[in-house]
Amino acid sequence: MIIERQEQVTDAVLAAMSDTGNPRLAVIMNSLVRHLHDFVREVQLxxxxxxxxxxxxxxLGQLTTATHNEVVLAADVIGLSTLVCLMNNGPAGNTETAxxxxxxxxRxxxxxxxxxxxxxxxPTPGENLAVRCAVRDVNGAPVAGAVVDVWQASPVGMYENQDPxxxxxxxRGQFTTDAEGRFWFSSVKPAGYPVPTHGIVGTLLAAQKRAPLxxxxxxxxIYKPGFKTLVSQIFVDDEQQLQSDVVFGVTRSLVGKLDRGADGLSLAHDFVLAPGEAILPTPPIS
Known part of the structure; x- marks a missing residue:
């Protein structure tokens, strides 16, 4: 098609893509082109x-390395990652853990x-934290032999790959649930932290006057064949940033209650796995 005016561009692109063999790719790209072109017209870019x-x-690509993924971070701070996560993991009120x-x-x-x-x-100075968890299926039966990957930031708010x-x-640790579906470990209380702000994401947050916390x-x-892989987080209940998470990731059911005892802090939580396909995600860093 020879273009005579800007209104024809979108139809020309859609026509050029009309022979796409993969039906799902065709749906995604057609919608992407239409919405993106409409966005450009709406804001008069x-x-x-x-x-x-x-x-x-x-x-975004240049800043993404083996130890830092600026692309994922950008998707997180505009709520896109959380939206995709919640859309693909069942509506609120499902029996499985959010x-x-x-x-x-x-990693x-x-x-x-x-x-x-x-x-x-x-050496990681901080309050001792004992974590005790159980993994069950939607009927309440224990899930034995599930592999549980755990990772957290330190009390200074840094993951180990950020901190020399x-x-x-x-x-970080990888556990296997016992016959009763339990796993438990000791750690230190994590701290809230700012997301990396040295790149494009930091510039955007500053322009929007948003705290990067x-x-x-x-x-x-949590991974076991026969169950949908669960990727989740448990949040500390005494954090001010629960209401203003920069990546919009706090779900009410995932706010855990820390108990304070003579030996330090403790946290207990039960996870519920739904039946489905066990797939491990692609690690964003090595």
């Missing part, structure tokens, strides 16, 4: 703004750890 947007996309973001800091092959052991692998003072794989939490990834 200027050429300098378009160039700036292209530069931002390029920078899903939460994988986030940009999950494959965290250390296999025995139940009851600590995930503190280098922490040992590799500090505050996440409330304290512990990540859990």
């Amino acid at each position: 200027t050429e300098p703004e378009f160039e700036q947007a292209i530069g931002a996309v390029v920078a 899903a939460a973001l994988l986030g940009p800091f999950w 494959m092959n965290s250390p296999v750890t025995r139940n009851g052991d600590s995930i503190v692998r280098s 003072d922490q040992a590799d794989m500090n505050l 996440r409330p304290a939490h512990i990540h859990f990834l």
Whole structure:
């Protein structure tokens, strides 16, 4: 098609893609083109703004390394990651545990750890935290033999791959549920933290006058064939940032209650797995 006016561009692109062999790809790309073109028309995007947007996309890729994923972070802070997560993991009120973001800091092959052991692998000052959990199916039966990956930030609000003072794989561990579906470990109380702001995401948050803060939490990834892989987080209930999580990831049912005793803090939580396909996500960092 020879273009005579801007209104014809969208139809020309859709026509050019009409022979797409994959039906799902055709649906996604047709909708993407229509919405993106409509967005450009709605905001009357200027050429300098378009160039700036292209530069931002390029920078997202350039800033993504083996230890930092700026693309995932960008999707997180505009709520896109949470939206996709909640859309694909059942409506509120389902019997399975609510899903939460994988986030940009999950690493494959965290250390296999025995139940009851600590995930503190280098000097990490902070309040002692005992975590006791159970994994059940939707009927309440224990799920034995589930692999549970755990990771968290330190009391200074940094994951070990961000902090040269922490040992590799500090505050990470991989557990297996026992015959009663239980797993347990010791750690230190995590802290809330700012998401990385050295790149495009930080510039955007500053322009929007948004605090880059996440409330304290512990990540859990639970995997067993026959069950849908659960990626979730448990949030600390005394955090001010629960109401203003920069990535919009706090679900009410995932706010855990810390109990304080003579030996330190404790946290108990039960996870419920739904039947489905067990698939591990692609690690955002190595």
